[in-house]
Amino acid sequence: MKRYLIMTASIGSGHIKAAEAIARELRAADAEAIIEVVDFMSRGVSTLHWLLKKIYLLMLAFVPDLYDRCYKFSGGGAIGTLTQDAFALVMYHRMARLIDAFSPDVVICTHPFPEGACSLIKRLSRRRFRLVAVLTDYSLHQIWIYPRVDDYFVAIPAMQQGLIARGFPADAVHVTGIPVDRALLRLPEKRRARELLGLAADAPTVLLMGGGLGLGGIEAMLDELEGIEGRLTLLVIAGRNEDLELAIRARVATSRHALYVWGFTQRATLLMRAADLLVTKPGALTVSEAFALGLPTVLHDPIPGPEEENAVYATQHGASLWVHPGESLAEAVRRLLENPAKQAALSRGARSCARPDAAREIVSMLTDSEDDSNKF
Structure with missing residues (x-):
C-alpha cells in the first residue's frame, strides 16, 4: 500500500488546484493508496509559515513589483542559492515532522517551499522517499531547482531542456503540462x-x-x-x-x-x-x-x-x-x-x-515505476 504526501501552498489558488488534480487521479488509479494533501502555508500546519504568507501578500498590495524583485533576487548564482537554502532551513523542522508522522513513499510538491525542505531532509537525515516536483509555470526558475529531487514534471520542452542543462538526468525530467481537473x-x-x-x-x-x-x-x-x-x-x-x-x-x-x-x-x-x-x-x-x-x-x-x-x-x-x-x-x-x-x-x-491529461500522465509515471522506495 503506497503512501503519497502531496505538499502545496495557498499562495494564490494554482498550486492547490494542481495538487488536487493529482490527488484525484491518484485515487482513481490506486483505490488502496493513502493520499494526503497538505497546504504547507496554512495556519494549521505552521503559524510561522502562515504569517510569512500574510506578510508577503500584504507587502504585495503596497509594493506591486515586490514579486519581481524577489524573483530576480533569487534567480541564480550564489545569492539565489543562499535564498533557497534559507527558506529550506526555516521550513526544515516542520516538514520533517510531517514526514515522520505520515511516513510517505512519495512526496509530491506543487510549490518550491516544501520541495526545498524535503530536499534538505533527504540530505541531512536517513529518511527515504521519492521526491517529486510538479512545476506550475511555463518558465523555469532557480527557486524550483534542488538536488535530490527524483522526478521533475514540467509544462513545456524548454523547461525540460533547462533542467537537463543543469545536470538533471533526462529520464528524470518529464514534459506533461500543468495538471488541471479533467472534469473540464x-x-x-x-x-x-x-x-x-x-x-x-x-x-x-x-x-x-x-x-x-x-x-x-x-x-x-x-x-x-x-x-x-x-x-x-x-x-x-x-x-x-x-x-x-x-x-x-x-x-x-x-x-x-x-x-x-x-x-x-x-x-x-x-x-x-x-x-x-x-x-x-x-x-x-x-x-x-x-x-x-x-x-x-x-x-x-x-x-x-x-x-x-x-x-x-x-x-x-x-x-x-x-x-x-x-x-x-x-x-x-x-x-x-x-x-x-x-x-x-x-x-x-x-x-x-492544451494538456488536459497532465495529471493522469504524472500519476501513470509514478504508479508504473518500480516499487522500490529504498533507491530514493
Whole structure:
C-alpha cells in the first residue's frame, strides 16, 4: 500500500488546484493508496509559515513589483542559492515532522517551499522517499531547482531542456503540462452552461478573473468596459477578496451591462465554459484551464516574473491577446467580440497548447515505476 504526501501552498489558488488534480487521479488509479494533501502555508500546519504568507501578500498590495524583485533576487548564482537554502532551513523542522508522522513513499510538491525542505531532509537525515516536483509555470526558475529531487514534471520542452542543462538526468525530467481537473472535458456546451447559470443565451459574455486572491484591477476594468455601447454579460469572480465582491455588487444596479459577481466559487470552470472571452491575469493554472477549454483570453497586468513568462508563452502560441500598460482593455475586448474569426483563431491556439491529461500522465509515471522506495 503506497503512501503519497502531496505538499502545496495557498499562495494564490494554482498550486492547490494542481495538487488536487493529482490527488484525484491518484485515487482513481490506486483505490488502496493513502493520499494526503497538505497546504504547507496554512495556519494549521505552521503559524510561522502562515504569517510569512500574510506578510508577503500584504507587502504585495503596497509594493506591486515586490514579486519581481524577489524573483530576480533569487534567480541564480550564489545569492539565489543562499535564498533557497534559507527558506529550506526555516521550513526544515516542520516538514520533517510531517514526514515522520505520515511516513510517505512519495512526496509530491506543487510549490518550491516544501520541495526545498524535503530536499534538505533527504540530505541531512536517513529518511527515504521519492521526491517529486510538479512545476506550475511555463518558465523555469532557480527557486524550483534542488538536488535530490527524483522526478521533475514540467509544462513545456524548454523547461525540460533547462533542467537537463543543469545536470538533471533526462529520464528524470518529464514534459506533461500543468495538471488541471479533467472534469473540464465533461463540462456542458456553452449554451447549456449559460442556461445552468441563468444567463442570456446569446449575449456576448466576458468573464473577468483575478485569481484566488482577486487581484488585477478588476474595478478599473469594469470602468473601461462600461464604455462599450452594446450590452454585454459580464461575469466577475472576486475570489477570496470580499471587499472587491461587495464593491462589484454595488455596481450591478447602475451598470449598462448585465453584471454578475461570485466570490470564491466551485463553479469557476462552468463560468469559463459559459464565456466567449476570458479577461485575466496570466496565472499558470488559469491559462492552462483556458487552453483545455479552447477559451480565448485577454491577458493584462501580469505579476513581473513567471506571470510575464506565462503571458509570453500564451501570446507566442496564438492563444491570447496581451494588453500592455497604456493600451485600452475595452478596445481590445470590443474588437475581439466583433471579430469571430479572430476569436476562432485564439481558440485554436489555446487548444494547441492544451494538456488536459497532465495529471493522469504524472500519476501513470509514478504508479508504473518500480516499487522500490529504498533507491530514493
